[in-house]
Amino acid sequence: MSDPPRARIVVAGPPNAGKTSLFNALTGARARTGNYPGITVDRRTAELTLGETRLELVDVPGTYSLSARSKEEQIAIDEVLPRAGRQPSAAIFVADASALERHLYLALQLLETRLPTILCLNMVDDMREHGIVVDAEALARELGIVVIAVSARTGEGLDRLRAAIGVLARRVEKADGERAGPTIELALPPPLEEALARVELAIEAAWPAPSALSKPRADARRAALARWALLSIGGDELDDVPGALREVVERERREAEAEGGATLEEALVTARYAYVDRVAAKVISRAGQRARASERIDAVLTHPLLGLLAFAAVMAVVFQALFAWSEPMMSGIEEAVATTQGFVRAVMPAGPLGELLVDGVIAGVGNVIVFVPQIAMLSLFIVLLEDSGYLARVAFVIDRVMHGVGLHGGAFVPMLSGFACAVPAIMATRTIANRRDRLVTMMALPLMSCSARLPIYALVTAIVFPPGTKTSIGVEAGALALLSMYALSVSATLGAAAVLKRTILKGETPPLLLELPPYRVPQLGSVARAVAQRTRSFLWDAGTIIAAITVVLWALLSYPRDAAGEAELDARARASAHLEDRAERDEAIEAIEHARAELRMEHSVGGHLGHLMEPLIAPLGFDWKIGIGILASFAAREVFVGTLGIVYGVGTDADETSDSLRDRLRAAERGDGSALFTPLSGVSLMVFFVLAAQCMSTLAAIKRESGSWRWAIFTLVYMNTLAYLAALLVYQGGRLLGFS
C-alpha cells in the first residue's frame, strides 16, 4: 500500500447493541444488521472522510468481554487488543443505552487498554420508551471520555458523533499510538496485583509492545493482555498461546488456590464490577417500572404450550415458503431458460458450438439462477427472525432436541430448511456462531431429503409399487416407501451430526449461554440489504462453480461421438424427410432424435464410465444405464429422471410422470433377462439417493461457506460411501431374506 497510514478506528461493542446498524449509518456500507448474538462473522471495514481527515473504520464482531475461549471469540479481541502487529488508533464503543449497566463491563475493559475511546449510547429512542434515563454528561465525567447519545435508526445524534470522530481522528492522526485514553484505577487486592505483575513479564516475553506505542499505551496494553491471559487461558482452544505463558498463568492460579479465598479470576471480575456498579449508580436512573413489551410477547412465545404451537406455526410458514411459494418462481426460471435455449438453438447453426452454448453454458447459468428464489426466500425469513429477535427464541425452544446430537438450538432452522434444498440451508448456517457446530451442521444437513429427490422417489415407486400395491398391513406400498425414505433421511442427518460431533470435529462443546434480546420491529432497508447481499454472495461464489461444473458434466456426457453411428442416423433422417405423411414423418424424426441422444450418451465419456462402473454397482442391483444416470445426477438429482429417459430412448423431455418412461423402465431387463426394476432394486436405488451427495451445488455451497474444498470433498466421500454401503445392505440383505 502506497497510501500513508490512516487512523484505524475500531467499532466495538457487545452483540445486540446495534453496532452493525450504527456502522452502516456512519459508512453507508452495504452491511448486515441483526438481532442474534454474534452475527458479524466477516471483517468489514470502510473508509470514511470527515472534513480533511481520512480514516479507516473496522466493524469488530460483537463480544461480551475482552477474553476468549475459542479462535472465533479471539477475532474480535485481536482487532481491539492485538497481540502483535499494528495497534488500532482509537475506538468507538457502542452500547445499548437501555442495557448500559451490562454493557459497561466491556466498556471498562476497553478503557483499561487506554485506547482513546468515544462511548456511543445507541438506541436512545428505545431507552426513553423504557423509562430509563442516562446522564451522558455525568458518564463522560466519570469515565473521562466523550459520550454521545445516538439512534442509528432515527439518525438522532449521528452528526455529533461524526464530528466527535473527526476530532478524535485528527488527534490520533498527528500522533498515532502516542495518545492515550484516561487511566482507570481498579481497586485490585494486592495478591491479584502481584500475580498480574508476574503474568505481565510473561506477556512482554511472548508479545513485546510495538515500538510505535507511547509508554503509557504500551504499559496499559501489557496490563490488559495480562488480564486477558488470566481470563482466557485454561480449557481454551487458543492454539497460538506460548507454553511459557500458560505455565505462568496456571502456576499463579494454583498458588492463589493454596492461599484459599476467591480465585484470581473472581477477584479481577469483582473489582471490575465494583467500578461498573459505582458508575452505573451515578448515571442511570429509572423513571418508573414499565412492563416491557418483550416480556409480554415472551409470555406467549415461550409458553410451554402456546410457545410450541407458535414455534410449529412459524416453522411451517418457513417450510411452506421454501417448498411451495418459491415453486412458481422456480418453474418460471426453468421455462425462461428452456425458451432461451430454444431460441438460441433456432438461430445458431447446428454444431458443437451451438450445443456448448445451449446445453452447457445456458443450462449452467440456469442451474445457478434456479436457486435464487429459495435462497432469497430463506434469507428473508432468517433475517426477519433474526432482526425481530425470534431466532434466539427458536434456539431457546428447540435446544433440548438439538442438544441430543451435540448441537446448539441455533442449528434447527438450517436443518429444517434442508428438506427444501441444501443450498440455501447451508447458507443459513451462518447464524451458528461456533465454527465446529457450523461445519457439523452444514455437512450433515445434505442428508435431509430435499425436494430434488422427490422426482426420483416418484418415478421409482411408480415403477416398482404401482398404485394399488398393498403391504401386508394394508397400507399403500408406495406411500410407505416414501415415508420410510423421509424417516431414513432424518435419522441419517441426526446420526451423522452426532457422529461428526464426536469424531473428526470433536472438542468440548461450548456451554449454551443464550441472550434473549428484546423484540424489535425489523427495518425494511436493512432486511432488503441483507437478503440482496446473501443472494449476491451465492451467485458469485457458489454460482460460478455450479455453472462451470454444468459445462464439464455436459461435455463428459456428450463427447466423444461415434462418427459411424451419427452418419447412419443422418442418413435415416434424410430418408425420413421424404416421407409423404406428415404425422408419420414427425414420428420418424422424433424416433431418430431419441436414438441420437441415446447414442451420444452411450458413446460419451460418461457412458463408458457407466459401463466401467457396472461391476461396482451391480451388487446394489443397478446396471450401467442407472450408472450413467447417477453420474449425470451430480448436476442435480432430478436430472437422473431425464437421463434415464435418454438412455432408454424415450427422449430428453421425459419426467417422472411420463408413462412411456415408466413402461420402458418396467420392461427393462438385466443381461440375464430378469427384470431390472424390482421392489428390492427400487428401494435400494431410493436409499442410495437419500444418502448420496449427488449434487454439485451442495458441494459448491459447502466450499463457499466453509472456505475450503476440504470439507466439500469430505462430504462427498462420506455421504457416497454411506449411500453405497446402505444400498448394498438393502439389496444383498433383501436377497438373503428372500425378497426380490
Place this chain on the structure above:
Amino acid sequence: MPPRTVADLRVGQTGHVQRIAGDGPLHRRLLELGLLRGTPVRVVRIAPLGDPIQLEVRGGSLSIRHDDAHAICLICGERERA
C-alpha cells in the same frame, strides 16, 4: 431443602450467588456475565421442552442449560418469592 444451585430454583424464585463451581471456561464466563458473590439470580422461565432455563441477571436475560446451572451455587438457606 433450600435450593443449593440455580438448577434447584423453581420458576419465579430468586437466589443469591455464593460462588461459581469449577475453574474452567464456564466458571470464568459466568463470572464475566456478572454472576458474582451476592448477585441475585431469578429464574424467569423454563423452555417448553424443559431445558434450557432463562435467568434474569443484572436486568438482562441469560439462558443456560440445566446441567450448567448446577455450577452456580447459591448462598444457602436463603430463598425469596418473586
